[in-house]
Structures are given as C-alpha cells and as structure tokens.
Amino acid sequence: APLAPGEIRASVDVRIDGTKERAESFVARVAERV
Numbered sequence: 001a002p003l004a005p006g007e008i009r010a011s012v013d014v015r016i017d018g019t020k021e022r023a024e025s026f027v028a029r030v031a032e033r034v
Contacts, residue, residue, distance in 0.1 A: 003011070
C-alpha cells in the first residue's frame with residue numbers, strides 16, 4: 001500500500017536525523033584526533 005504523506009515525511013525525518021547524528025559523531029572523532 002502507498003504510504004500516506006505523513007508517513008513519508010516521518011521516514012524522511014528519521015533518515016535526516018540519522019545522517020545528522022552520523023555527521024556529528026564523525027566531526028567529534030576528527031576533532032579528537034586534532
């Protein structure tokens with residue numbers, strides 16, 4: 001069944017949050033190395 005607009009937005013938000021968390025942890029690891 002096709003997703004409702006709200007479900008699509010929720011899955012996109014989760015994906016963006018996960019990417020943001022990965023980016024922040026990557027930045028933190030790089031900062032520790034400096």
